[in-house]
Amino acid sequence: MPSGRIIQIYEVACRQFAQRGFDGVSMRDIAAECGISKATLYHYFPDKDSILRPLAMGATKSIYLHVARHDDVTLPAVDRLRRFVVETATFFEAFRWAWIAGSTAFWSDPEARARKERIAWRDRYEQLLRDILQAGIEAGELRSTDVKIAGRLVLGTINWMPRWYNPAGPLKAPEIAGQFCDMLLDGLRAEAPKKATRRNVKAAD
């Protein structure tokens, strides 16, 4: 099997899925951009699903393996949190199209394009973050908060990035993620210049 051809097909399909959505892309479109006939494309892949499936699965599984490999339970939780956030962005930057294509497929998927197995990998990824937050709370490094809610907060900031990130912009994804991490840890509120008193500005809730 000419693996160069396979990789080319994955790359082209991935970018097209990400840009136009799974349903907006035909086998003809993929073949045309690869410079091959539809017959040749069908020789490798019986349908679009068979192209998307490994891409989507791969992205979800790989992101977990990537952050897990960079995690180190002997580090302070704040450092582990930073690694989690920054390495997620690093992965996203390196495999941007696969990520977007996979994410689009994941959420718009009417049936179950390997969705169950992907959810298992996604759960491991999210659980690792919650474990880090829990460790930080127990060690007194992080405030005592609802770990699920705090996890959603952190995930939202990095998961939303593919929607607006501009690779040609001044900051690379991991740099933005690093700034996010600073803001998430220390908050947006200004610290009091001198006094240690805190005025409560919370709306009645």
Place this chain on the structure above:
Amino acid sequence: MPSGRIIQIYEVACRQFAQRGFDGVSMRDIAAECGISKATLYHYFPDKDSILRPLAMGATKSIYLHVARHDDVTLPAVDRLRRFVVETATFFEAFRWAWIAGSTAFWSDPEARARKERIAWRDRYEQLLRDILQAGIEAGELRSTDVKIAGRLVLGTINWMPRWYNPAGPLKAPEIAGQFCDMLLDGLRAEAPKKATRRNVKAAD
């Protein structure tokens, strides 16, 4: 025009688009769930686009008008920020299907289903948030940060909510948004136990 019928069609289409994606829904599906013939449906709407367009446009425009109506420039920026975040969640909770259907259409839309005009409304919404953050920095209420990055941070947390929010869960969307706001303002990091690092809010002057 029997407006009850129109509203029913919008509601059914909206939920179907949100659950299965725009391309996963046919005019036949919409007609079937409404309990009307395809001919009757086509009497009101020539195609799916004509159903989605006002829904998607409406959601984006309405969210801006909703948060803008609740904004009050005479309040401290931290209170304005809280209103922005909580009212976004309130809107989302009330118009959940329209939001998801519109968002799905927005991002997977290959052509320009009224995309340009929607972007203009979306820009107003995001600019209001940046204005609030900028006002907070100038008043010394918020740390001096990159307003664009901080804005992305805040938007990510609330824009990601439709992906995981469970209406049957213990917390309503505005409550979760309120907790997000606390975390965003004061950070996840624990305060030093002895040192006077508690945060304060400087009055604007």
